[in-house]
Amino acid sequence: MRIDVITIFPEYLQPLRAALLGKAIERGLISLDVHDLRDWTHDVHRAVDDAPYGGGPGMVMKPQVWGEALDAVAPRTESDEHGTEHGTGRRPRLVVPTPAGRPFTQRCAQEYAAEEHLIFACGRYEGIDQRVIDDAARRMPVDEVSIGDYVLVGGEAAVLVIVEAFARLLPGVLGNPSSAAQDSFSTALDGLLEGPSYTRPEVWRDLAVPDVLLSGNHALVDRWRRDQALVRTFHRRPDLVDRLPEEALDERDRAL
Numbered sequence: 001m002r003i004d005v006i007t008i009f010p011e012y013l014q015p016l017r018a019a020l021l022g023k024a025i026e027r028g029l030i031s032l033d034v035h036d037l038r039d040w041t042h043d044v045h046r047a048v049d050d051a052p053y054g055g056g057p058g059m060v061m062k063p064q065v066w067g068e069a070l071d072a073v074a075p076r077t078e079s080d081e082h083g084t085e086h087g088t089g090r091r092p093r094l095v096v097p098t099p100a101g102r103p104f105t106q107r108c109a110q111e112y113a114a115e116e117h118l119i120f121a122c123g124r125y126e127g128i129d130q131r132v133i134d135d136a137a138r139r140m141p142v143d144e145v146s147i148g149d150y151v152l153v154g155g156e157a158a159v160l161v162i163v164e165a166f167a168r169l170l171p172g173v174l175g176n177p178s179s180a181a182q183d184s185f186s187t188a189l190d191g192l193l194e195g196p197s198y199t200r201p202e203v204w205r206d207l208a209v210p211d212v213l214l215s216g217n218h219a220l221v222d223r224w225r226r227d228q229a230l231v232r233t234f235h236r237r238p239d240l241v242d243r244l245p246e247e248a249l250d251e252r253d254r255a256l
């Protein structure tokens with residue numbers, strides 16, 4: 001998996017080289033290149049933004065700089081020029097975090113984990129000139145995605161979230177690959193939230209671990225965990241309970 005990130009704050013992406021992801025990079029499971037957008041400016045001020053057409057507050061990121069940066073990171077090929085789909089290698093996918101994007105979900109994370117090359121464009125100010133996205137879309141898939149219904153100052157924090165979400169799904173990144181299989185939102189949980197977890201001691205500050213988890217009866221434990229997932233999801237994310245598959249409705253009704 002090749003990851004390129006283009007940003008005016010390269011240092012913001014340093015956390016991707018720490019901990020589990022850092023180990024995956026060291027082991028060659030992931031290649032990460034972070035590019036300073038200002039390397040593609042040509043003026044003394046290294047300007048990357050300008051006033052918005054039509055007026056309004058703030059500044060917009062200039063198309064020329066982004067165009068040159070994306071051309072450098074994802075060089076145009078013969079098939080790009082002639083608009084033909086045939087090409088030897090798979091095209092990179094451009095991901096542009098924006099509050100106006102489609103929701104980034106676990107399903108997106110799974111899709112991104114299957115890509116060979118992802119390029120992340122980190123906007124700042126009021127965002128990136130739309131023509132950058134439109135031009136890129138003429139030669140590669142482009143996703144404008146949002147990590148939630150709130151507004152950040154820039155795209156870098158979203159890239160940290162998105163990369164962590166899909167990179168942990170790559171073979172060899174997680175120490176125990178089966179843990180991802182039981183994640184919240186996973187197919188194994190029918191998209192539900194995970195229930196509560198416990199470890200030693202059995203009693204802590206007068207709070208005891210639920211007896212069923214000490215029973216050694218795996219069938220009972222599995223049912224209890226499923227019920228806990230249903231109850232927690234019902235209270236915190238009722239929208240996810242509404243999406244349960246037909247075959248899970250009886251146990252939903254029993255648990256709730």
Ligand SMILES: N#Cc1c(-c2ccc3cc[nH]c3c2)n[nH]c1N
Binds near residue numbers: 125145147150154
């Ligand atoms: N993804 C995402 C975002 C953002 C975001 C992304 C890019 C820029 C560029 C300037 N401001 C930004 C905010 N805010 N909230 C989200 N869920």
